[in-house]
Amino acid sequence: MATIASMLASTRNPFPCFREPLYPGSRSVVFRRYLEPCGRRTPTIPRFIRACQPPDKVGGEGGVSASAKSFHFGNELLSFASDNFLPLALVTGVGMGFANPTLGCLADKYSLSKFSTCGIFIISGLTLRTEAIGAAVKGWPLGIFGLASILLLTPSFSRLVMLFQLQPQELVTGLGIFCCMPTTLSSGVALTHLAGGNSALALAVTVASNLLGILTIPFWVSRYIAGGVGVSFPTDQLFRSLIVTLLVPLIIGKVIRESFKGFANFVDNNRKLFSRMNAICLSLVPWIQVSRSRSLLLSVEPKVFLAAIGIGILLHLSLLAFNALSIRILSGLSGDYNSKNSKGNGTAVLLVASQKTLPVMVAVVEQLRGAFGEPGLLVLPCVAAHLNQIMIDSILVNVWLRKSNASSSTDVKTA
Secondary structure (H helix, E strand, O other), X not given: OHHHHHHHHOOOOOOXXXXXXXXXHHHHHHHHHHOOOHHHOOOOOOOOOOOOOOOOEEOOOOEEOHHHHHHHHHHHHHHHHHHOHHHHHHHHHHHHHHHOHHHHHHHHHOOHXXXXXXXXXXXXXXXXXHHHHHHHHHOHHHHHHHHHHHXXXXXXXXXXXXXXXXXXXXXXXXXXXXXXXXXOOOHHHHHHHHHOOOHHHHHHHHHHHHHHHHHHHHHHHHHHHOOOOOOOOOHHHHHHHHHHHHHHHHHHHHHHHHHOHHHHHHHHHOHHHHHHHHHHHHHHHHXXXXXXXXXXXXXXXXXXXXXXHHHHHHHHHHHHHHHHHHHHHHHHHHOOOOOHHHHHHHHHHHHHHOOOOHHHHHHHHHHXXXXXXXXXXXXXXXXXXXXXXXXXXXXXXXXXXXXXXHHXXXXXXXX
């Protein structure tokens, strides 16, 4: 009896083959083990299985699965589209105009381009901070140069353009008239905003140059294109149109921003979204213009039209070089070239002063009533020049943004 009592009191299991279950709820599983002989115990299964290779690898050779490849490609494609949204939007607009001009012509019939331009300036007013206006006032020296470049200096480039000889000659004459125009109504401001430049200064130069350009256009066209022959322009009509298209939407957007602080915070927190809305509105202009001119584009001999495109590209590159050199000299004289404000002002003036507007040029050609040739042929090379200047400048903006992001990441790593 004492022996049995001592065995029951012992904490050790006298039958090592019949072990107690580790967990109370697992008796049904453990009972199967109780019935196994001691010599035939099943090996225990490890609780964790560690993979030898990453989940996107298959086989022992380290190959990448098809799903992982497609996922990686999709991410790269979305990243590329996000980084190059504006050029892709413009190319899409041109492609849609060539593929199916019906919708573009219908949009032109209902003046959708005017609404898109108004939309761009409403968005510009919504995103215009009050402190940015003060920065624009501080950048007045470069702003004055921008106005002088647009209204007084760059129209003389039309003399160089008129030296080229093409058949039909209206292609060259149209580009000459294009040189005498003020800056673009929307793309310069949109690109300045994307590049992180002084958007307020770009807005001020855009509005002022287009309003004052109504007075300078007749003089330069008569001097450089018509050989001194007087040409009448609908000055009052153009002035009213620009007031309604540029100034009023800008004021509306700014009033909405100042009236609703919650909405202003929403705009500031979603500036990338509003920049893309700006780009979509901007892409409507080439879509409509290509749709209108598609039949005329196809009627021109390809090599002649390519030559006109080359002249337009050369013109824009010349304007960029001239303005960049002038801005660098002026900033160097002021001793403020490397400051952040100076770079923002220089970016704004460079983009705005190097572009020429297409809608005002079309309005001017329509009022000439065939005085310089076929209106469609006059406008045709300017449509291509308008697209090219936006494409070239958008590429420049993307390069600047990548360099800025690279330098920012380098500074963070250094810190």
